[in-house]
């Protein structure tokens with residue numbers, strides 16, 4: 515089918531949640547490349563929004579998925595599942611968590627984290643501790659509780675009355691945080707680097723103070739690592755760079771390398787609040803998704819992808835900073851590892867993204883910030899080529 519034919523079907527049958535899409539469809543991928551139906555090769559510097567960490571069609575991941583599909587795709591959580599137990603072990607052995615629960619997406623992982631925080635206090639008899647503080651401009655998902663958690667009206671306005679109990683405070687404003695804490699505060703949920711709103715990191719000193727207050731007042735600190743986790747920021751989990759250990763953190767996106775999976779990961783004292791039937795999932799942690807997750811970890815270890823993210827990300831950031839010195843339209847370059855954002859002084863990031871698309875590069879954009887989220891396998895040469903193309907775009911725009 516041509517893209518035009520797919521578009522016609524989409525317009526007739528699909529709900530309009532994604533509006534007018536970019537007019538391309540991809541038929542194959544390999545590494546950082548995506549091949550379109552019309553034979554064009556695109557460099558994927560978006561990675562399905564921070565999903566395809568090991569690149570497209572990685573042989574280890576593809577083989578794990580195929581082999582798992584040939585043996586057993588799915589069984590109920592009534593039974594023991596080897597891949598699930600092993601993937602939970604992998605995450606625990608590489609993080610501050612003691613236990614893991616698998617769901618199917620980032621929003622679902624965050625729902626699980628919110629439920630875990632609430633039940634933790636409930637089981638201690640603190641039924642009045644149910645408020646959760648999140649940050650303005652955060653993004654935590656599209657389900658009813660996670661749109662309420664998301665500190666952006668544009669996502670929640672049509673869905674009132676919202677799940678109650680969420681309070682929003684501006685990022686890096688300690689006084690605002692302190693003022694929002696009450697005896698009812700149950701948890702704080704933060705992205706270490708806000709992704710969807712344009713790559714905004716929390717300050718190290720701020721999050722450390724928040725952490726200390728949480729410890730003092732028995733408030734659970736939840737790190738939403740759906741986007742920042744799995745090596746994206748140059749460490750396996752972003753919290754490692756901020757001098758804190760969250761009580762609960764969530765994963766999704768890159769964990770399955772493209773196969774849907776989400777995870778709630780928690781320290782024992784919090785995790786133990788979930789007892790039989792307090793939470794559950796039909797698909798969560800099934801053999802296919804967990805085999806994919808194990809393959810992702812295998813590739814990370816064999817190919818040193820976390821280290822690569824840090825090295826190539828740091829290299830690309832330096833190059834982008836050099837670009838910022840030459841082009842005054844660039845306001846700021848932010849981010850860590852291969853989660854980078856270039857903020858422009860005007861709302862031109864969407865235009866830049868389209869110009870890059872015309873030059874066969876896929877990126878993301880908010881109004882002012884170009885979002886760069888390539889697979890973690892990219893080389894310095896890939897980064898050089900991308901920055902050169904971005905410079906060409908800036909030159910052509912004469913800015």
Ligand SMILES: Cc1ncc(COP(=O)(O)O)c(C=O)c1O
Pocket residue numbers: 563619620621622624653654655656705709710738739740741742766767
């Ligand atoms: C930080 C963060 N949390 C949660 C989500 C929601 O994940 P999903 O779309 O898999 O539900 C996203 C998605 O972009 C995200 O960036």
